[in-house]
Amino acid sequence: MKKIGFLLVFGTLILGSISCKKDYECCYLNSDGERFAPDDACTTEKYKKSEAEDLESRMNAAVVEFNGSAKCEKV
Secondary structure: OHHHHHHHHHHHHHHHHHOOOEEEEEEEEOOOOOEOOHHHHEEEEEEOHHHHHHHHHHHHHHHHHHOOEEEEEEO
């Protein structure tokens, strides 16, 4: 019985750490790799890694016509 409880707690901890959201800062960058206006070009939110990667991809698609890019990094 104690083994089942231990396995449940251990499994819950693993699932919690996998789905944990972390703070990511996502910024638009100009062609030189520098941020546009710091207040307007960045956002900091809690995302899962896959959500941050998806957002970065969508941001890159939106800024391609300006020869810029986007980057999401853990804060």
